[in-house]
Amino acid sequence: MAVRITPEECAQALMESLPAVMRFLRRGMRRHSNPALSVPQYRTLTFLHRHPGASLTQVAVDLDVTRATASSIVNRLVGHGLVSRADDPHERRRTVLTLTPRGLRLIQQAQEGTRARMQAALTGLTADELHTIAVAIDLLSRQVKDGPPGGES
Amino acid sequence: MAVRITPEECAQALMESLPAVMRFLRRGMRRHSNPALSVPQYRTLTFLHRHPGASLTQVAVDLDVTRATASSIVNRLVGHGLVSRADDPHERRRTVLTLTPRGLRLIQQAQEGTRARMQAALTGLTADELHTIAVAIDLLSRQVKDGPPGGES
């Protein structure tokens, strides 16, 4: 360990560099799916792939957005014919969301394209470096999730 | 090094976890600045802090967005009285952008809030772990910048 990093420098580095990484992912998604998907749309589709029949609230929790936000995201996906929305007969307030066949095809296409693009970007890194990245991602996501006490909004 | 990580697994981890980290940063910024700042606004202000008198094109390059996008971001900052926009007398196509005193105060306030929030989030990590994160961020940003051949758009 060469240099001692402060939380402040770490925060600074995140602010400076993370947006570029996100942009990289976003642009890849736009290029490798037709119609183009946004990151939240992509995440919604993969969530519904893993959890067929999920409710709107479950989507909102997974994305960590308000129900209003999730509603408009889902609404656009329904409009594009990628998600189907039905009423739950037993719980009539609830909504049952599932991928349409077209949504399934699209998410598979997008996942493959995004993975290929990312793999290309990571080519040339050593196994050690890849490991460093994986560990860092894991650390970061757990820290921001369990979050500081007195956390979100 | 315990496990051998493939680029594919690394890509997967990034897509799953990065959005949450970005959301963490975004919300912190909203809560710790008044008026609330978006991430691109924050980055623009810090860039102008480091590069007083920069042009719109320089801002666009730093943010990695089109000039049209940078123009509207700057326009809002000017509207909020955080950035001043003047003509360059020697190069009349060019724009000279600088922080206003209010913009300077705000960015300092936002940086402090972000630092505190990030420090809280990173509490409990060892110096080694912080270092791992910093190295990973650096690796990632350089890889997506120099990018895969046949890169952006």
Next chain:
DNA sequence: TATTGTTATACTCTATAACTATA
């Protein structure tokens, strides 16, 4: 009363295309 989901409203980011002014 509490929960689920929607709608209205308002703001921001973002790109493409077309444009003006300057060099």
Next chain:
DNA sequence: TATAGTTATAGAGTATAACAATA
């Protein structure tokens, strides 16, 4: 012709607040 910047347009994310329907 090429560059700097703006504007028009379009679509997406996001939150808050108010609301309807259901439990």
